[in-house]
Amino acid sequence: MIAHVEGTVAEKFGNALIVDVGGVGYEVTVTLADFDAFTLNQRAKLYTYHHIREQAEELFGFSSLTAKKLFEMLITVQGVGPKAALAILSLGEAEHVRNAIANADSSYISGASGVGKKTAERVVVDLSDKVGMPIVYAKRGGVQTELPTSDEALEALIALGYTLSDATRALEGIDTTLPTSERVREALKGH
Template identity: 35%
Template sequence: MISSVRGPVLEIGLDHAVVEVGGVGFAVFCTPNTLAGLRRGTETRLSTTLIVREESLTLFGFADADERELFLLLQTVSGIGPRLALATIAVLEPDVLRRALHDGDLVTLQRIPGVGKKSAERLVVELRDKVLVTPTAAPATLATPAAGGARRDQVVEALVGLGFTLKPAEQAVDAVLADKPDAEPALLLRSALSSLGRSR
């Protein structure tokens, strides 16, 4: 298992970054918040986990080991794969997710794209006793990288990559842009994911 990578950031996309390690560029899939904290050309260290499939090896990266542990924990639930687990952490901050699981807050859990009432109930049943809730949780500040010229198309492409069909992805992005026309790509992706989760 590749538990971390450290090196200069070569590229930053909407759903991944390329980190050079020993002369090799690793594509690491991350949440918008994690990507927002990276800067091209500067060194970074990401906690990672490698997902092995018959047809692929996919590396997922996180700002800290706490996010990685939640990512792995979510996948112990039937029907939750790595893409949905990553989308969950993208929509809900770790402390918010833990609180929702602990309290059985189905409304909050249904904000996760692809999670309906039954899936939310299953998450609570299977994970309630496995999460530790902290007394207080400071809200995280979302920093965003410089916006690209084709924000809408980039975010739609990232959503399709996460498993959404084209039309709902476009509608979600357009709705966010109508409300927040100056939204940076990371915030735009996060808001669109949240919107798609509520529409399920």
């Protein structure tokens, strides 16, 4: 199993990057946000999911471990294959998608290319209890403020072996303005 690839972005096409790792080019299919974020000749580290089928082998890559774990959850849902899961994660940052699932917002999920209303509802039903608690952010003028694009404390807990759901619960109620190491320490104390 290929857990991650780290190298230089040699080519970009469609929704894939070719990452040159020591002279070997790995074609990695990525989300729209990750595709836009990387430029040619830039160093890249992508957490990968190695998908093996009868006819092909594919690598799906993510700039964050959180996104990879959410992808792995999405493909467990009946009717959601790797391409549909990638389309769902292309709706926005992984935390936005996770929060939409936790809040049972199937209309957000159905906005993904190739994902219908019934599949979106199945995603919400199957995963809402597995992705962790919904995160509620203060509203300014009745409009929800932007969610953080990445939570290093959440990723650190996942790297330590926590599930996405357990890591979210562990960080619940811990001041988000604390340094990452302090937030992780507080979360670990709680368990």
